[in-house]
Amino acid sequence: MNYTTTNLNCINITQLHSAISYIIKPTMETDVQGISEKVRLTKELLDVKKELEKLKKHQKEYKTWLEEMSFIISHKVRSSIAHIQGISGLLNRVKLSASSKILVQFIKRAAQSLSVFTVELSAYIDKKTRILKDRFL
Numbered sequence: 001m002n003y004t005t006t007n008l009n010c011i012n013i014t015q016l017h018s019a020i021s022y023i024i025k026p027t028m029e030t031d032v033q034g035i036s037e038k039v040r041l042t043k044e045l046l047d048v049k050k051e052l053e054k055l056k057k058h059q060k061e062y063k064t065w066l067e068e069m070s071f072i073i074s075h076k077v078r079s080s081i082a083h084i085q086g087i088s089g090l091l092n093r094v095k096l097s098a099s100s101k102i103l104v105q106f107i108k109r110a111a112q113s114l115s116v117f118t119v120e121l122s123a124y125i126d127k128k129t130r131i132l133k134d135r136f137l
Contacts, residue, residue, distance in 0.1 A: 063132045070125045073118050081118060084111040 088108040096104065 059132060063129060066125050066129045066132070070122055070129065073122050073125070077118050078115070078122075081111055081115045085115065 084107065088104050088111060091104045092101075092108075
């Protein structure tokens with residue numbers, strides 16, 4: 001081999017080394033960047049998953065609260081209203097003064113109004129509970 005061939009061989013080897021470095025280096029950097037991006041996205045996904053679990057827990061607690069409120073309204077409040085309506089009905093049967101009859105009528109109207117409101121409130125809570133159940137749980 002003469003100097004020119006050796007020089008060409010060296011250039012070829014140098015060029016080849018440069019070319020390989022050029023090809024491999026971006027790939028390695030890209031792989032590191034890709035891994036970093038995957039790590040970042042995985043962390044972000046885990047954070048979103050935790051937040052979603054929190055929201056599901058809150059939704060379940062809210063649904064339970066709605067069911068408890070529905071029970072209280074349907075059984076405890078409506079029971080008291082029914083007692084007031086029954087007593088006011090009985091008071092209409094007994095002999096009362098004119099002013100007492102007027103008071104009984106006010107009580108009767110108030111109990112009826114309260115009864116209508118509790119029915120509407122129960123229906124609203126039941127509707128919200130069904131929506132939660134259908135959408136999320």
